Amino acid sequence: MSTVTLKELREFKHRINPEERQGAYGYYFIRPLSLYVTYFALRLGLTANHITVLQTLSGVAGAVLLAFPAPLMRLLGVLLLQFGFVLDNVDGEVARFRKQVSVTGKFLDVVGHEIVIPFMFFGLGIGAYFQLGRFEAIIFGFLAGFFSLRFDMSAMYHEAAQLLETKLDQSYDYYANLPLEQSSALKIYRRKNEESAVRMLYALFAYPATMNIITVLIILETIFPPAVVGGFSLSPVYVFLALYGVLLPIRRVLTIRRLVQGRETERKYVALVGLLRNEAQK
Structure with missing residues (x-):
């Protein structure tokens, strides 16, 4: 059992997780919470992998609760999703602190x-269907979930690594006719340019931004009931699902196109x- 102090x-944590590495949400909202969760995890002797498993279980439980139409269940669902994101920070902190x-x-x-x-997304789509009776909400949820x-x-x-593993003893240009000198300047991992407007727009379709948007929408739906527009019941969550169910597949196709070209x-x-x-x- 660790004897680490909060101080x-x-x-x-301040040394390993400066603001520029976490973003505003992670640094100002999640970091203060994860400090205490990390502290208790270390005191209890939990490993980083234990925390990762708990993070996944918390997230799945939260997603399942989103499938229920009852507002209280959906609120509990987003709470568990947010707690899972806290644990997502904790597992890394535990691993670094213990050098694991x-x-x-x-x-x-x-x-x-x-x-x-x-x-x-699946849970959100099913919940919207039970709430509004609109089957397409399930389809939008499936599309958004799959293409996320x-x-x-x-x-x-996978393909790059598999080729490397099985064919390293053969000439590399059999698989890629890019000159090796050019590759020396390439970065295997490219850091995203957070100042780019395109990157910031893309971030709205990625985790944890999607989770935070869902959290806000669930809270709004708890306060304001679905509206009837042109004879159809609409809710903020349904509009979100329709939007992301269309745009996420387009985004994925554009990414594949960029990777191929x-x-x-x-x-x-x-x-x-x-x-x-x-x-x-x-």
């Missing part, structure tokens, strides 16, 4: 997100080969 943990950062831990974290985020998955990026990295899989493969060759020459 020590607060100083440690691992590839396996990162894998579990990504898997958790790939489960919770689609479930969040980053299957394009996962496939890109930019030959990003080849670039990642060549960059990995160049990185390994540079390491071998040291």
Whole structure:
């Protein structure tokens, strides 16, 4: 059992998580909460992987509760989703504090997100159907949930890594005719330019922005009942689902188009080969 104090943990968190790494929401709202959760997790002897599993369970439970039409259940659902996001910060803090950062831990974290985020949209769509009786809400929820998955990026990295693993002893240009000299300047992981208007717009379709929008809409629906427009019952959540059910598939298609036109899989493969060759020459 750890004997860490809150003061020590607060100083440690300030060093590893400055504002520019978390964004305003994470830094000003989640960080103060995660401090105490991290403290108790360390005191209880929980590992980072334990926290990641709890994060996933909390998120899935919250998503399931969104499928209920009762306002109280939906409020509890977004509360559990938000708590899951707090735990998403806690697992990293526990891992860094205990020097337990691992590839396996990162894998579990990504898997958790790939489960919770689609479930969040699925639950929201089912809940809107029960509330309004409009079946298309389920379809919008399914489309938004499915196309929120980053299957394009996962496939890109998977193929690049698989080629590297199975064909490293062969000539790299059999798979990618990009010059190796060019690849040395490529970054395997490209940091997003947060100042870009396009990036900021894209962020509205990504987690945790989608979760925060859903939280606000659920609170609004608890206060204001659905409106009847042209004989149809409409709610903020339904409008959100319709919008994201259309735009998220378009966004994913545009991303796939960019990856294909930019030959990003080849670039990642060549960059990995160049990185390994540079390491071998040291």
